[in-house]
Amino acid sequence: METLLVKIFATALALSQVMAAPEAIVTRFDRAADQAAVAQLLRVGCAHMRKAFDIEDINLDELIATALDDPQAISNENKVFRGINFVDLHTAYRQFCKNETVTTPAVDLAAVIEFYIKALTDLPDHTKLKGLKLPGASVVLDRKGERFAEVFEENQRRVWIVLSDIPEHVQKAFVAVEDKRFYEHKGIDERGLIRAFIGNLAQSGRPQGGSTITQQVVKNLLVGDDLTYERKIREMVVASRVEQALSKAEILELYLNSVYLGRGSWGIELAARSYFGKSAKELTIEEGALLAGLTKGPNYLSPDRHPGRAQERLAYVLGRLREDGVATTWEPTGRLLPALPTMVAYERPRRDIGFHFVDQVAREAKSIAGIDAITANSYTVRSTIEPRLQRAVEGALQEGLSRYERNAGRVQFRGAEANLAQAVQRIEADTRTVDKRPSWRRALANAQLPLYDVHWTPAVVVEKPGGKKGEAWRVGLADGSILPLSLDNANAHRMLKLYDVVLVHPVEGKGQTTARAELRVRPTVQGTVVVLENKTGRILAMAGGFSYPLSQLNRATQAVRQPGSAIKPLSYLAALGKGLQPNTLISDDSITLPPIRAGRVRGQEYWSPKNYDGGGGGTLTLRRALENSRNLATVHLLKGGIEDSPEASLDRLCQLALEAQIYRGCVRYYPFMLGAEPVRPIDLARFLRGYRQRGSASLAARDRCH
Numbered sequence: 001m002e003t004l005l006v007k008i009f010a011t012a013l014a015l016s017q018v019m020a021a022p023e024a025i026v027t028r029f030d031r032a033a034d035q036a037a038v039a040q041l042l043r044v045g046c047a048h049m050r051k052a053f054d055i056e057d058i059n060l061d062e063l064i065a066t067a068l069d070d071p072q073a074i075s076n077e078n079k080v081f082r083g084i085n086f087v088d089l090h091t092a093y094r095q096f097c098k099n100e101t102v103t104t105p106a107v108d109l110a111a112v113i114e115f116y117i118k119a120l121t122d123l124p125d126h127t128k129l130k131g132l133k134l135p136g137a138s139v140v141l142d143r144k145g146e147r148f149a150e151v152f153e154e155n156q157r158r159v160w161i162v163l164s165d166i167p168e169h170v171q172k173a174f175v176a177v178e179d180k181r182f183y184e185h186k187g188i189d190e191r192g193l194i195r196a197f198i199g200n201l202a203q204s205g206r207p208q209g210g211s212t213i214t215q216q217v218v219k220n221l222l223v224g225d226d227l228t229y230e231r232k233i234r235e236m237v238v239a240s241r242v243e244q245a246l247s248k249a250e251i252l253e254l255y256l257n258s259v260y261l262g263r264g265s266w267g268i269e270l271a272a273r274s275y276f277g278k279s280a281k282e283l284t285i286e287e288g289a290l291l292a293g294l295t296k297g298p299n300y301l302s303p304d305r306h307p308g309r310a311q312e313r314l315a316y317v318l319g320r321l322r323e324d325g326v327a328t329t330w331e332p333t334g335r336l337l338p339a340l341p342t343m344v345a346y347e348r349p350r351r352d353i354g355f356h357f358v359d360q361v362a363r364e365a366k367s368i369a370g371i372d373a374i375t376a377n378s379y380t381v382r383s384t385i386e387p388r389l390q391r392a393v394e395g396a397l398q399e400g401l402s403r404y405e406r407n408a409g410r411v412q413f414r415g416a417e418a419n420l421a422q423a424v425q426r427i428e429a430d431t432r433t434v435d436k437r438p439s440w441r442r443a444l445a446n447a448q449l450p451l452y453d454v455h456w457t458p459a460v461v462v463e464k465p466g467g468k469k470g471e472a473w474r475v476g477l478a479d480g481s482i483l484p485l486s487l488d489n490a491n492a493h494r495m496l497k498l499y500d501v502v503l504v505h506p507v508e509g510k511g512q513t514t515a516r517a518e519l520r521v522r523p524t525v526q527g528t529v530v531v532l533e534n535k536t537g538r539i540l541a542m543a544g545g546f547s548y549p550l551s552q553l554n555r556a557t558q559a560v561r562q563p564g565s566a567i568k569p570l571s572y573l574a575a576l577g578k579g580l581q582p583n584t585l586i587s588d589d590s591i592t593l594p595p596i597r598a599g600r601v602r603g604q605e606y607w608s609p610k611n612y613d614g615g616g617g618g619t620l621t622l623r624r625a626l627e628n629s630r631n632l633a634t635v636h637l638l639k640g641g642i643e644d645s646p647e648a649s650l651d652r653l654c655q656l657a658l659e660a661q662i663y664r665g666c667v668r669y670y671p672f673m674l675g676a677e678p679v680r681p682i683d684l685a686r687f688l689r690g691y692r693q694r695g696s697a698s699l700a701a702r703d704r705c706h
Helices: 005-018 036-054 060-069 069-075 086-096 109-119 168-178 190-201 214-225 228-245 249-260 268-276 286-294 306-325 354-365 388-406 423-431 439-444 491-494 566-576 620-628 631-636 647-658 670-675 683-695 698-700
Strands: 138-141 147-151 380-384 459-462 474-477 480-484 498-507 516-520 529-532 539-543 586-589 619-621
Touching: 005 036, 005 086, 005 190, 005 228, 036 086, 036 109, 060 459, 060 480, 060 539, 069 109, 069 474, 086 516, 109 228, 109 474, 138 286, 147 354, 168 214, 168 249, 168 286, 168 306, 214 228, 249 268, 249 529, 268 286, 286 306, 354 539, 380 631, 388 529, 423 439, 459 480, 474 498, 480 498, 529 683, 566 631, 566 670, 586 631, 619 620, 631 670
Parallel strands: 138 380, 480 516
Antiparallel strands: 138 147, 459 474, 459 498, 474 480, 498 516, 529 539, 586 619
């Protein structure tokens, strides 16, 4: 296990090379043969740092002497220094910085080399940052042109903006507060490191890092943000290489488009829209300064939650800008802080409908428009969805699947959606709050439930039955009402606990019946709904399953199932094309058809379909046969109703099915005409829409949906 001193000097070895010769960094040394070379590099780096201390007017020897006088106090007050043996550190300082001979070296250079090599193994390719454009947030509009959804990768909600479109005073604000010597250093700012070091000595609390803008770009996009010496070594070396491969403008553009600035916004363009309702092109000095100040801690310095902290930070940024010669409207006078710029209300990007639909939009953007990923850039996509209908469709499907399982006795309660007991305890322990709502209600308001697109009502168990007759489970709803919970599931009785969150369907009281909440349980059965506009074929609503978080498979477009009698209109369309009329009489008697294949056949290979009710006989009109979905009458169409022979009739049905694009391929077997061949629900819906609208499947096939 490497000692802390070994890690420190491995980091110093990287820093020495980055400062002294960034274009010739050595990443591998021999444990034994290269110890002298490593020692020399450490001496060069130390000399470089001593010059930086002199520039900052800091006496390094006095600083070390002060630390040696009371090392315990420093390490106790500043966690960044915990674990450091200051005596050993002073010995190493004398060896490498003062060029003194020490009898017992404090650090094993072989161990330093080994740790250094391990840290720099498999460095990321820094050249991929050249011309890189980060993923963006795309907007999906509904059929009326109103915003329906945002689509973005995790932690990548941004709108890209080129550096030339960002006002110079905004660029200067970020540079002033994050990396004052950005245009002077080569990836690492030793003077910035020294200021951070002194700041950590002077005060406890969150340690300062002294990272440059280049280092932050490397951390965010290449090496990660884990708090280890290995990551810091990799970050310094890669940052030095980035400075050689990219211009300062390219680095700053990457930084301003990748930095997180609160309100769910990555990058300055989306942050400007989120905070001020405008593009970054239009930001004033004060608005740009406020955003620049958020880089240190978007949550801690949030102007929404902590306006006082945000004002102090704004004053600091404006002060730094004034030092750099940028004119501001605010002048520091006493302890008066600048007013925060006017901000727009924060609208969280929340949505609880249409997730399968938006997925399908993304797939069609790739297959039709040739876009690799809808999140690769910031697109505006016009869709045909009707939000109110979409919500109604999802609610109907969810309730229908639940009712099916209840009626079939298949309901299986596996547990609550969440439990808020710990959240309730934290709320009750907080004596500073002025919120008078019950603790369970506040906990429910902040709960993030796993099934965010299920349209049942979340409720909290607030009372358990005590065993007396007439007592019942009682649940609290978000509006503060408390209702008895209607339970018809033995598992739920056994498993429910206080402050469990369940999904319910509130039922209003009528007459002498009191209002109640009926328990709803996640069904295991799945289903799908797709709604098309008859006139145009546009998709108005689509539900690909019970709940998107449970299954991202879109059963309307990515799965097939047997259509059953829903495919019968194809046979009647073929019969009408042959010349039959709606009042043509056809037989509903029993029928047996031989196998299609030639050669010797066995009796069990003959096909003898039946009606659903088992009955049959007589004749009926073509219209009545379709209206009543008679299997036997439909099959009789194969004998002269479509073509002269059953085989030729089946061929004609396959031809029509392919023309209407119900199937990509057609398997010739008789049960096909009664819906035995699986079909995508979306393809079946398109065919039936065209059948009703045009009366011609071939026309429907050409009238493609958008």
